[in-house]
Amino acid sequence: MSGDTRVTAYVHGHVQGVGFRWWTRSRALELGLVGYAANQADGRVRVVAEGPEDKVVALIDLLRSGRTPGSVDLVVEAFDTPRGDLTGFVEK
Template identity: 70%
Template structure:
C-alpha cells in the first residue's frame, strides 16, 4: 500500500473536477480526498496499491478530466492508513 499526493494545476475548480476524481478513485478501490486550495490548485491524496494509484495519476493526466489540467506534480509516500473513504473537501 502506498500514498499518492498529487497537486493538480490548471482550470480545475468549479468544473466538477473533484467529483470526477472521486468517481475514478472509487472505481479503482482507493481511499483519500480531493480538496480545493486558494491558489486554484486541487490536492489529490489517495491510498491503495501502486497499480491503482498509477491508474488514477494517468487519469488525472488523460485530458479527459473536467476543466483543464496543465500540470500534475506527484509524490509517492508510505501509506498512513488513516483514510477510510474517498471524499471531496
Template identity: 70%
Template sequence: MTTPAGSTRLTAWVHGHVQGVGFRWWTRSRALELGLTGYAANQADGRVLVVAEGTPDATARLLELLRGGETPGHVDLVVDDTAPATGEFTGFVER
C-alpha cells in the same frame, strides 16, 4: 474501505482550470472505481490537492487519468509524490 498492506500514498497537486465540484466529483468517482481512499480538495492558489491511498497499480492509474486529459477541467500540470500509505482514510471524499 481500508487501505491494504503494501499500499502507496499518492499526493498530487493539479494545476489548471480544475477547481469546482465537477472536477472533484470526477476524481472521487475514478478513485472509488479503483478502490482508493483519500480526498480531493480545492486550494487557495487555484490548484486541487488529491491525496489517494491504495495499491501501487491503482494510485498509478489515478495519476495517469489525472494527466490524461479525461477530466472535466483543463489540467495544465500535475506535480506528484508517492510514499507509503498511512491507512488514515476510510473512503474517498471531496473537501
C-alpha cells in the same frame, strides 16, 4: 508494482470546482482507493489517495489524460508510505 502506497498530487489548471472533484472521486472509488480531493487557495486541487500502487498510478494517469472536467495543465505528485488514516474518498 506491488503493495500499497500513498500519493499526494497537486493538479494545476482550470480544475477547481465540484465537477472536477466529483470526477476524481468517482475514478478513485472505481479503482478502490481511499483519500480526498480538495481545492487549494492558489487554484490547484490537492488529491491524496492510498491503495495498491498500480491503482494509485492509474489515478495519476487518468488525471493527466485530458479527459477530466476542466483543463489540467500539470500534475505534480509525490509518493509515500501509506498511513492508513483515510476512509472512503471524499471531496473537500
